[in-house]
Amino acid sequence: MIAGLALTPFDAAAILIVLAAALGYLNFRFLKLPSSIGLTIMGALASLIVVGLDRVFPGAGFGHDVVQFIAGIDFQTTLMDGMLSFLLFAGALHVDWHEMARGRWPILVLSTVGVVLSTLLVGGGFLLLSHMVGFEVPAIWCFVFGALISPTDPVSVMSVLKRADVSPALEATVAGESLFNDGVGVVVFSILLASAVSGEPFSVAHGAHLFAVEAGGGILLGLAIGWIAFRAMRSIDDYKVEVMISLAVVMGGYAIARPLHASGPVAMAVAGLIIGNAGVAHAMSDTTRDYLHKFWDLIDDILNTVLFLLIGLEVVTIPGDLRLLVLGVAAIPLALAARSLSVILPLRVIRPKHRYGLVAPVTLIWGGLRGGISIALALGLPDGPARSVILAATYVVVLFSVIVQGGTIKRVLEYLTAKETTR
Template sequence: MELFTLILSIMAAVLISSFISRFIPRISTPLVQIVLGAVMALLPIFAPMRLDPELFMVLFIAPLLYHEAHTIDKAELVKSLNLSLSLAIGLAAFTMLMVGVLLHAVWPMYPLAAALALGAALGPTDAVAVSSIGEDADLTKRQRSILAGESLFNDATGVIGFQFAILTAVTGSFSPSNALGSFLASFIGGIAFGAVMGLLTNWTFETARRLGWETMTTRILLELFLPFLIYLVAQNWLHISGVLAVVATGLLVRFDHTGIGPNTSKTNIVSTSVWKVLSFCLNGAVFVILGMLLPAAILTSWGDRKVDNLTLLAMIALVSLTVIVVRFAWVTGVLFFATDPDTGRRVPMDKRRLRSAAVMTFGGPKGTITLSLVLTIPFTLASGGAFPMRNELIFVAAGVIIVTLLLANFGLPLLAPAQERDVERPKVEKSIEVLRRTVQELSSRADDSNRLAVQHVITLYNQRISRLKSQIGQYNPREPQALQLQTLQWERAYIEDELDRIRRKEEQDESDEQAADGAAQKDYQEETGTERAEKYTRDSREQAASLILERIINSLAHLDQGSEFKWRWHIVARRIQGLLRHLVHRLRHMTPKISENEVFLAGRQLQADLNHHVVEQLYAELGKGRFKTEDLLTTIINHQLIESSAEGKTEFGEVSQMSESVEEVKREGYAVELSVVQDMVEAGEISRGQARELRRNVYVMQVDTDSVV
């Protein structure tokens, strides 16, 4: 029950850290989790934390390294593999040597073998810490790839170097040939075994998928089980590097990239979500456990009177400085001899590259692996005596971990201030183009039976386009405003033409009356009733048109504030002209007063005619490039809805019928989207990899639509 309570407390601390980090974004989440772990360790309700290094490696490090290797950018890793291996092997070994020699030289009370063991533990960077570097630091893609590759491969160097240093300290004997042979066997054997397991895993999953045996449950359970199995077999049975075996397997498995279809895509989405939650929990638990271990590691030596506390702090400062300086010198040397991956030429050192070296120096913090190694230092030697300076070694290691994590959190943002990371613009732009063509094709398939459903689906597509445009900063609020302004100008021109037509009709009628002779006067008077009805209807339409024009002019004045005076004067002129014409007309013909209901009905019909005209103008703009397709179609949909309302055609039938029609149009839209993707592939506009990702997104949405149905 105590263990279960501890597990729940650690998960609660991880959950709390995610909320706290939202309020203090300048402090990285791992530091918050370490502090929470330290607070938990100091509370009397929790028993002292004891860490089994072997259990810790298999339970936390193995799945995290597997996931990191599986999701890493393989192309970037291959480009920087030589640099990553240089840091993972050369720098780790050099750090072990320099820390050990310097610590032993300054404080001879540390035996050389024990000091080398500390240097070996401080060699590897923490993969979890590297992947959790705060968002305040803006590292380049290449820098992140080098650091991630280093953290994947350097554990074997540190673990093997630490084991041989401890063996030397305990037994007092050391064989360089045996050490080198064991290192090569563990290193090469771990990679070879992991590669074989990766290829075997791919074959197994592809065969099961081809035979129809794969299900979502079996696929995800096997994927979660895989890193634990590989680590235990490699480490305990074959006695090779389980860490490298897990990393090699994660780099080679590709079972989630081979299948295409709704079921496979749905499984991949669920698998990604499961791993996302699992990796966050494991990441957080690692740092909470680190925080729970630090107080005991520090307080044990702090309260020991055999070594002065100032001396302990000086040791931490010296070792931290040594680790940082050695890393900076090594990285600078690597960059000095490195060649540009694109041109193949060596790039001369300058301030920018020195700054890059400093960024990669601070970007290699130590973490839980370092502490888990030093905690395995035995208490006694082979002779039966106590292991020299054990508590002090643990204290120094804990202090260096804190120093490097603080430098990563606060130093990196100073060297590489965070900038707004732009998502992959070309990929997003291609996605937008696919959606635009899909929307244009859907709009051409609309008819009276499915118009409202098509309008609804097009609105959803336009929302997707807007979200994508906002991701790359392409959304410009002035573009829809420009289209709105143009639409109002079309409306103004149409209503003014209508008013001019009515005025010309009135003038024509008056001219006909004056030209009538005495012989025809009687017949003309017989038609006076019909004439008056027509004039009454015409006056109603004219008054309705004047009201609509006033509304349009007000909208234009609001949008185009620079020409507000022009529009206001236009309104006044139109009003005066209309009042004068109505006054003359009433004096001459004594037309009865027009009722508000007649004006409303006339305005309703005129609004329908106006929207029909504007929709035709909008359709004519499609393909011209003056306005965005999604903006044009959104405006068309709005005007069609107004037109339907004005004509009294807003009813669509039963709600269930509307829902079924929308889902049917959605499926049609997904089919069109897949067809557009295929056309763009054949035209060479997108790569096959981009097409595969776009199709996968469509398949996921198809699954969602089918689940709704």
């Protein structure tokens, strides 16, 4: 950013936090939009300002500095090995497993079969769309895009449901499905990405074996570290130590997941459920409970603020090719259609005679927002010709999802609820 000075990891973190705090203040003070929507819009505006300054003052190199800054961040390590663990644990803390148990079969099927089905539908459709637009994207990379765009963001989903009047059971089902489809989606993404990077043909049998090992190992690891943390918290009453234990679960648990070949995201989701339910109910005082939730809410807000800011700034790094915009716009109905089919078909199979009405499917489909998780996975892609294509499509889909879907879901659900009650 500054000639002659190397940008350290602390410098990068400092720049992002300062920008996020400034934009968060401006949004709260003037725009007064929900944070995810406001920060995404302001991040996009900030990137457009950088592009505009680059055009007006071509010798200043604003765009080049931003590109160099973003390129200097090790997203693979920072996001995949850092942010994801915190985001998924924080999301799991707020999911009520008693309500979630009532929708356990839809959650199980949608977060596994639904994610795989959506990955296949999006990947196949993206392959056709990219070739129609003029990009020769290899098939395996199209399915990598399908895997990263299929999971819904639990934080964005829960923030939307808080503004919409839905039943606790439906809220828990949507939140639980979103939470676990993230863990499963990251496993599918990692398997496909490894195949894409290696250049070896993808084997369904090998992929299924890796999926079973990583997902199963993640569940067992999450149960183990969640139980240990629960027992430790129940034996003491000190909010500082108990909050520190929760932090140790996330950082220590995620660190040991890799050598065990277990899925860290799945482990964090399971551990978060245990601590957020059994831990909160039986191992904490009111003071500890209050501090724990406030601590993780703050961590959650900070990380999502940085991610949504990066969504906007990332547009500066995408090549100025109109075909990328066309492909990104075309990917929006593709992602929505895949989400619709991956929700409706599994639900019809497990409960063929059940009448769902309109509110539940629409909540799962239109309320299934893409957000920080998809951006984190896209930013972590290795350099290559497919990266800019996938980044552009991810950027447009997430922007539409956060702003349009997130901004209208409350009114859509209010309309459908009123319509159903008048029947």
